[in-house]
């Protein structure tokens with residue numbers, strides 16, 4: 001079985017998810033770009049919110065803010 005460490009939390013994950021954007025492996029919890037603070041996230045945001053300045057430093061402990069934010073897509 002393939003197992004890799006989640007690039008965000010370091011958990012050893014069997015059959016990890018690979019981010020569509022940065023191609024890094026992540027556990028189920030951190031597979032979404034907004035959950036692992038994807039290095040490409042600023043680019044994703046830049047294309048969708050080019051006119052808005054986004055607060056970047058939400059930190060991993062504030063998923064609710066990010067979730068609320070991303071529901072607007």
Ligand SMILES: [Zn+2]
Pocket residue numbers: 006007008009010011026027028029030
């Ligand atoms: Zn993880």
Ligand SMILES: [Zn+2]
Pocket residue numbers: 019020021022023024032033036037038039040
């Ligand atoms: Zn990513």
